[in-house]
Amino acid sequence: MLVYFGYPEAHEDDAERAVRSGLQLVAEVAKLKTHPPLQTRVGIATGLVVVGDLVGSGDAQERGIVGETPNLAARLQGLAEPDMVVIADTTRRLLGNLFELQNLGRQMLKGIPDTVQVWAALRPAAVAGRFEAFHDGEVSPFVGREEESELLLRRWSKAKTGEGQAVLLSGEAGLGKSRLTAMLLQQIRDEPHARVRCFCSPQRTDSALYPTIGQMERAAGFKHDDTAGEKLDKLDVLLARTATSPHDRALLAELLSLPNDGRYPTLASDPQQRRKKT
Known part of the structure; x- marks a missing residue:
């Protein structure tokens, strides 16, 4: 073929x-x-x-x-x-x-x-x-994006005061959107902050929660050769820092395609109820 x-x-x-x-x-x-x-x-x-x-x-x-x-x-x-x-x-x-x-x-x-x-x-x-994946080493100096960079830093300054901010960067592929966000992360690397990164994929258009699934897998440190039990252990370590209930842990494990080995409550058998809760 x-x-x-x-x-x-x-x-x-x-x-x-x-x-x-x-x-x-x-x-x-x-x-x-x-x-x-x-x-x-x-x-x-x-x-x-x-x-x-x-x-x-x-x-x-x-x-x-x-x-x-x-x-x-x-x-x-x-x-x-x-x-x-x-x-x-x-x-x-x-x-x-x-x-x-x-x-x-x-x-x-x-x-x-x-x-x-x-x-x-x-x-x-x-x-x-x-x-x-395409920039595993030093990146070239950033030129010609001072205005956009200053805008992001101003929004970051407002966010630090408790005033929530959202910024949308849009443009054709290759214009430097990811490079601009990488520069912002570099500029605030020494300031206290929590970072959550989610990525869409053209190959995953049938999975609305794929960005969340990928972010959780990276946050838990899953490796390709981990057993299901090892992944559940890593998930528990990750969620131990939060107030996630045992029932919600079961939902998250199911979202990550992990079997319930008895450590979590049994989920409702109705798929509609589980989907709504998720």
Whole structure:
């Protein structure tokens, strides 16, 4: 099966979408109850292609494409171990630190004249946000946003006096919205404050509470290899600093897809009641 990301409509995060789709495909196929068990191999490459006319007919109809990228993706798929997502270095450079990757070294692939640097995508990384994922070191000096910066600092000064403030930053991608908020956090780093950061995701439009779920997972310090019991322990430590009732703790555990191991009260069986309470 061949899937295109970036055609017929391009997105700034097509490489991320491709890797997330590959990982999700591996996870979903593994859940299928088949005998023998199905295995999935995914190869992802990024580059230029020429899209031609429609070929084939019926359900098999598709656009003809010409270029090295589809061939490279097919070779990477052949290189992949069962249930593995293998990506080219051209794709990796577009991902920042959004994923945990395994370096597979340089590989000689059939039909490719030079060796190719290859990576295996293991899982999404536990990064706070996209800005941090693409700026893990020092960022360049901020130029030309003095007015906006002063506005944020004035709002911060009012908030410190007890007068609640809200600021909305909007603009096209790449204009520096995240950079501006990062600069504000840097400017007030030595002042007492509590920070709650929530992030939406175009891949999670079906989950209205995804920003809250992600923030709680980061606040509790969940790791991908934690057991359900270890995650519940971390959640308890986090909530021990608050006045959260045992019943509300059970709701939060359910929101984080954690099983109730008996430490919390049993929730009402009516989904509507649980949804309303949540």
